[in-house]
Amino acid sequence: MALRSSIIRGAVLAVVVCLLAVPRAGAQSGRMYNTAKQKLLNGEQVVGGTVSTSDPNIYCAMAHAGFDFLWIEMQHSPLTYSEVARMIWACKDAPAIPVIRVPDATEGDIQKATDIGALGIIVPMVATVEEAEAAVRYAKYPPEGRRSRGGGQYGALWGQDYRETANDNILLIVMIESPDGIEIADQIASVPGIDVVFAASGDIGSFTGYTQDDPQYQVLIDKIRNDTLGAGKKLGGPFGWRDREGFSFFQASGEAGLIRAGAGALLQR
Numbered sequence: 318m319a320l321r322s323s324i325i326r327g328a329v330l331a332v333v334v335c336l337l338a339v340p341r342a343g344a345q346s347g348r349m350y351n352t353a354k355q356k357l358l359n360g361e362q363v364v365g366g367t368v369s370t371s372d373p374n375i376y377c378a379m380a381h382a383g384f385d386f387l388w389i390e391m392q393h394s395p396l397t398y399s400e401v402a403r404m405i406w407a408c409k410d411a412p413a414i415p416v417i418r419v420p421d422a423t424e425g426d427i428q429k430a431t432d433i434g435a436l437g438i439i440v441p442m443v444a445t446v447e448e449a450e451a452a453v454r455y456a457k458y459p460p461e462g463r464r465s466r467g468g469g470q471y472g473a474l475w476g477q478d479y480r481e482t483a484n485d486n487i488l489l490i491v492m493i494e495s496p497d498g499i500e501i502a503d504q505i506a507s508v509p510g511i512d513v514v515f516a517a518s519g520d521i522g523s524f525t526g527y528t529q530d531d532p533q534y535q536v537l538i539d540k541i542r543n544d545t546l547g548a549g550k551k552l553g554g555p556f557g558w559r560d561r562e563g564f565s566f567f568q569a570s571g572e573a574g575l576i577r578a579g580a581g582a583l584l585q586r
Contacts, residue, residue: 351436351486353386353414367571371400373407380411389417402433427455432469437488444498453510494520502541506548513566514545515553
């Protein structure tokens with residue numbers, strides 16, 4: 318009887334150990350495959366080229382050109398999610414991480430972008446804390462958010478443990494572009510789950526009427542910088558600002574500009 322009880326206790330203990338070893342839904346295993354996010358966490362700068370065309374060949378050429386990520390433009394381009402899914406899949410082993418600027422912080426847009434394999438979400442025109450919170454809510458699985466577990470190619474791209482590792486790997490960038498957003502930049506930057514606050518150089522000038530050489534323009538940029546860094550978040554801006562203090566996430570030119578620059582460099586040899 319004592320031997321039988323010992324065997325039963327041993328079996329129960331083994332089952333409990335196995336159950337505890339299984340990751341809980343929403344638990345993160347710590348595997349990091351978003352190399353751009355890892356570089357930011359290490360205190361390094363990252364640069365992304367901008368893609369607005371649906372040509373997979375151009376996407377792949379840029380993905381292998383040395384960029385840390387590709388800024389896939391879906392706010393100011395006619396790109397569809399089907400086209401972008403094919404582009405990402407065509408270059409699934411490229412070193413540049415796919416990052417999508419969605420049209421808005423809606424559940425549908427962010428869900429589709431993450432389902433097709435984007436490891437970064439850029440949300441434009443963020444002017445309220447609620448918009449920043451919505452970005453986190455729709456990009457993260459429970460318990461950090463309410464992202465639905467649906468179909469998509471994310472598992473084939475990033476591994477069968479994607480559900481357990483996605484929250485750690487998704488990079489969330491919010492763009493501040495208007496006076497309303499600038500005014501509460503400290504609150505936006507403090508939203509848990511936001512990784513980068515991007516100072517949208519062009520639209521800040523467009524919405525305020527200031528040119529970039531106007532001292533008042535620089536006051537606004539300084540406020541975004543101080544509020545963002547004060548919240549412990551990373552600061553983004555255009556590639557031309559790569560030497561400015563505090564900036565670490567940069568958007569570089571699009572394919573047309575890169576072709577012009579490359580052709581010009583070739584002809585000047």
